[in-house]
Amino acid sequence: MTDHRAGLWRRLTEPKSLDRMAPLPALLTYAALIAWSVVVLFPLYWLLITSFKLPVQVNDGPDYLPFLDFQPSLHAWEYLFVTVGSDTLRPYVNSLVVALASTVLATLIGSLAAYALVRVRYRVKLGAVLAFLLILAGVVVGVLRFGIDWRVALAAGTALMLLVLLTLAPRLRTAVGNEDIQFWIISNRILPPVVVVLPIYMMFQRLGLLDTHVALIATYTAVNLPIVVWLMRDFFASIPVDLEESAQLDGASRFGIVFTIVLPLARAGLAATFLLVLILAWNEYLLALFLSTADAQTMPLLVAAQNATRGPQWWTMSALILIMIAPVIALTALLQRAIARGLIVGAVKG
């Protein structure tokens, strides 16, 4: 009897061969994975059915199954796309423009910088950097504390900096190299947006660019640049340098090499980086809250706006969140393989 039981136990827990799973662990694995799938999918299911509910159905308590518990209605979708159609479309287009433009810019500029950090040797005089920071701080204090016109202060600061560069800099010894520049660029990501958003707001106010695409695109590009440099650097480092050297012997220019050899070889990394940055830009809320009001309003703001004076409009909010997720999931499914491969190289060598 005990023998029989032990045999059954072994059959359940031990695989028949090395590349097969035993029945019991397989069962538990599927149970765990399906449980987490429910955790992930149920909230989305709830969004979906809420977008088809009437206000009274939402307010009366939980209804789970369309057609059985409640009669689905298209009123929220109709309201969003027919009644206030242009008010929905405008933020959507704004979000598309801002997210795509800033992602393309960040990926391009960041990739070039990452490549340069891998292949070009930089020496920057530490003294010049410190002098630059001091002068910049002087300009800031001069403008804010002593009310000097910012153009005057900027001109004076530039002149002073040139003077330092021409006279003092050649004598300085201590220099910072690629590692330090790289660390500086990446560490910018630690900066909480809330620390820098006020000055950025003031800056765009001065330039008359508040509530425009330009302000959002420029800010998002800057915020996501460090991630691009971080992830792309190791892709470039893993590309054998002799490929580039032979192209150079054939007379190709540096930029020619980058665009015809290096970037195509790193396309898995580019795809992963592009998608990650796109998601971050597409979903960003805090900066958009400061920098845009009406004309450049993005989708996250529109979602939040559904919690207006009449209380949260759960049905339209759900529909909006769904149309925000849809394109990203489509893109993710397309780029899935590249993302997994792309993220790991960046992360392995960090």
Add this chain to the structure above:
Amino acid sequence: MRQHQSFAEWIDRAAGQIMIWPAVLILLAFSIFPLLVSAYLTVTRFRLAPGGFELRYVGWLNFKKLLFGSQQYHLLGTFSALTATDWLIFALAAGTAAWLFVGAVRSGTVGTVGLIGRLIAAAVLLALLLLALAVTGDGAFPGTLVVTVFYVLAGVSVQFLLGLGLALLCAQRILGRSVFRVVFFIPLTVTPVGIAYLFRMLADVGKGPLTPLLAAFGLGEVSWAADPWSARLVVLIGDTWQWTPFLFLILLAAVENQPRDQVEAARLDGAGDWQVFRDVTWPAIAPVAATVVLIRLIEAFKIIDLPNILTNGGPGIATESLTLHAFIAWRTQDLGGSAAVGYTLLAVAVVCCVSFFHFVVRRARAHERP
């Protein structure tokens, strides 16, 4: 034609500069310059004036108010007397820090900068520990600083363990792996604002889908939003739902990348699952794990959307994070206070992230490459 060629040559010669300067200029304009302006804001008081605004220099008054004055309860919390156990815990931590520091000095391999960095890190982390001990206990109440650190520590560790567990499960020979992979990725694509509202819907007492379930457990009448810890828990659940996919995705790639032959050799030698994990998988994925935790750590300090929308920071200030604190201060036109809170967050985040980088990520990587 000649002109054209020399221009192309110039471009080629200056390529090294042309490639890096756009990135540097953008970061100078959108990080360094705003950082300096913010630093100035921390020592001023903002006031609307005819035809604009004025900034009055007030010295370190903003920090004084937050650390010792009328806003102390908000940033640091309300203190209770430290008990003997609290002191014991703190003494143990301080002793460990001192022991590690002496070890670093004795080893002779750490430079002056390294020693100063270690001192700063130890001071900040011990101060945080002391603060955390002081704001827990009878009648005490944590402020936004401790709440943020709690979100970061609890959130990142739970998300890491969940992500790692799911990655290990998903890396086995199972059917529908790519389906699970796509499904698990989805929460990452939802805007944090949307997640916050979504969880407000789900956690709604009475109208939410979990109402019958809670009622079955006799929790039907419990209002999670009224109790500090349950409100924080709901914020953490939302955060975990959103960020576990990120850790899962990268850890899965790392697990799939582990040396297959070593795993099979270990199995042939009769190693169990746990032994294989400890001896083969973990050493192979440790560098990736450390880096991905660092990335998550950096982002975790910035949490705002969830507490802002889910609980509006409440009950009271129980779920307020530092970023939300700064945002609320900004909304009441206390720009100096807002910048001061922002700088506090920056200081804590920098010390934590840089320490983690030096003591964990570097080591994990050094371990990988002998």
